[in-house]
Amino acid sequence: SAAKVRILKDVLCRNFQDFKGDTIPVIQHIRSKESELMQLADFLIGAVGYRNRHLLENKTKVRIVEKLEKLSGQSLTSTSPPWEEKFNIFVFEPRVVKE
Template sequence: MSVINLYCDESCHLENDGQPAMVLGVLSCPDDRRKVVGRRIKALKAKHGISPSVEVKWGSVSPKKLQLYLDLVDLFFDSTELSFRAIVVPDKKQLNHAGFNQTHDEFYYKMWYQTLVPLLSRTRQFQIYLDKKDTRSEGRARKLCEVLCNSQLDFTGEIISRVQHVHSHEVPLFQLADLLIGAVSYVNRGLSTSDAKLEVIKRIRERSALTLKQTTLLREEKLNLLVWRPFGGSAI
């Protein structure tokens, strides 16, 4: 049975962070190809004079390093083993948590469920990796594992064999996930303050033929987006 690694990250997911749009994203890669892709990412860093230990991420996109980030976008689209799925909640202010008797944290896990479940299959095994950000990270990993395993009746780890936190700066594929999530978040927050970031977004749009603001077909394999909107102001 083949093993698929899912690298999960998020942008502006906190309830009161002052940002309207929330994005959850997953970069998928077969486990037996992760080292190959990791070496490609490191090779691009070397090509542009960047140390392999330096973390490349959306927040670091700048005119000086623009070509590196354009090359990373091309690497994603040229690598048939890679795919990306994200859910966008355009305006967190429209969420009605009280009306649905839930907390924002509970909504957060529901959104991760919606993000990940379409990627799961009983013909493959999945290892889920989350970016370790704070002291709450381990608790979130256990909760997400519980939610997903219960949804799939997977009580023996046959489908989801691992849910683990890692440090993104140590994992090149996480850095690529951060770049894609950052671009989707930037577009859906309506930002335009960085010409370099707009160039990266332009390249993603050219390669994908997507606006990054609209839901794709459910079976869109390379870059799959769900722009989630509440019905009648409901939370979910």
């Protein structure tokens, strides 16, 4: 919705201390079906998520994940090396706060 887009822009601008809105001039809502790049991002995120949940039920998804790992030369379950330029995966592991 338009309200969520406005809130997102406000949060991002505050985070960058960009109170005039110069750093991020425009944020717009798009339908992923209308953007090939968004479809590709959804596809790759889905493959990474499927592999990291260790699911095996859907044979087509398993084959896609295996093909992506073969073509990229890296596992979809571990962080990519910092020198990788084309396809990066960052595995987030939250730290436990000790009281």
